[in-house]
Amino acid sequence: MAATEAERRAMRRALEIARTPGVPLGPNPRVGCVLLAEDGSEVAEGFHRGAGTPHAEAAALAEAGEAARGTTAVVTLEPCNHTGRTGPCAQALIDAGVRRVVFAQPDPNPVAAGGAETLRAAGIEVEADVLLDEARAVNRAWTFAVEHGRPFVTWKFATTLDGRSAAVDGSSRWVSSKAARLDTHRLRGLCDVMLVGTNTVEVDDPELTVRDEVDEPVEHQPLRAVMGLRDLPITKRVFNRRAETVHLRTRDPHEALAELFAQDRQHVFLEGGPTLGGVFLQAGLVDEVVAYVAPMLLGAGRNAVGVLGIASIAHALHLPVTDVTVLEGHDGEDTNVRITMRGN
Incomplete structure (x- = not known):
């Protein structure tokens, strides 16, 4: 019936x-x-x-x-x-x-x-x-993980209109607006792993916690994962007591995801720089892309996406758009646009 x-x-x-x-x-x-x-x-x-x-x-x-x-x-x-x-x-x-x-x-x-x-x-x-x-x-991520034997991967990055994540001098605060950063924390809270590379930890020293609107850590924190072979100082903020951290000593994204899946993790929020993002893209391991686009131009600086080995427009990686949301700026801050796309 x-x-x-x-x-x-x-x-x-x-x-x-x-x-x-x-x-x-x-x-x-x-x-x-x-x-x-x-x-x-x-x-x-x-x-x-x-x-x-x-x-x-x-x-x-x-x-x-x-x-x-x-x-x-x-x-x-x-x-x-x-x-x-x-x-x-x-x-x-x-x-x-x-x-x-x-x-x-x-x-x-x-x-x-x-x-x-x-x-x-x-x-x-x-x-x-x-x-x-x-x-x-x-249960989008859980279903994907069970069916594919690996975590679902969301890659997030912030970019200027001309595709830069940082200026020539390396400064990047703030490419994204406060509204975009709050939105990022909301998305972080929907995942059970936040993953960066050792270079991001070394250079940017992120804490990688989910924080509320007054910048305080929320009660339940995702696992913080650092991927790479380089030894890191224990004084880096990612190793503080505000959340659990694991160092994945590999440069192979397949191995990193396999280790996280073995720890019952289903949704990875990839927050590394352009190199790590490019590695996962080239491996076909990005299932969703979230890009925060700021209405600014730098003209030069660090690319938002690393080398993908694409030499011709005919071979460009096309990502179907699933959502476009305008994040209104406040107190003189730029308005950002969040574009969500299916991965490769």
Whole structure:
């Protein structure tokens, strides 16, 4: 039986609570669950609050108690079928006496998949792929990482109109406006790794933390990763106690991503300079590009993108634009434009 309108409304609600702000990013996907009575009214709801906490289905079942019997569970991701830090959600739904399960996205993780078959074998009605695209969007990076065996890579850079990231004397503060910098912190907070090269640490000494509108570090910080063979002074700010830091001693972007994936990281925010960005682009490992364009001209200076080995316009790398947003300047600051593009 196809999903009813009440079930589709419940799925929209489940997707909404799956996005609840404040849930720390981690190895697990964001999931929401709504339990419906036979008349379509909501009985209970729950969402996953991070690794080691009850899954969305378990949270909803706990809220419902005995009222869960005979309900329809509307879940954004196929109920898991394995025992990890918590028990299998498919079995929990069976034990609770749920009558029907409607879910959006099949679980791409082979370790956890199979919940639908377990539910059907227990005599429970199952309907899949309801609002599938919306559910995949909620867990875009997690889904990509599971399906590709490596983290999703977003490369961010700031540039002048003539493609410069710094002036001839090396000065680069500030190519981007304050509004663009605040927006960058917002995007940093959506990732679980911030990656730079050793040269960026040596020259710019960035702290690589996510900060709020008053420039204070937020509670949950992504992993800071530094890539390269060079030894770095422990006094560099990237090694302070405000966040965890790992030194990836390789120049191979494939090796760097493999090491981060082995640490259960799904979304890398690449903030290195033009050389590191060029290395990842040439390797075909940039999945999204976010460029902040400032209305200024330098005429000379450091290029925003490193050497790509492109000698002819016929071989130019074309990046499909997915979003263009104007970031209004304040107090005399330039207005910047954020252009988001699909990578190569």
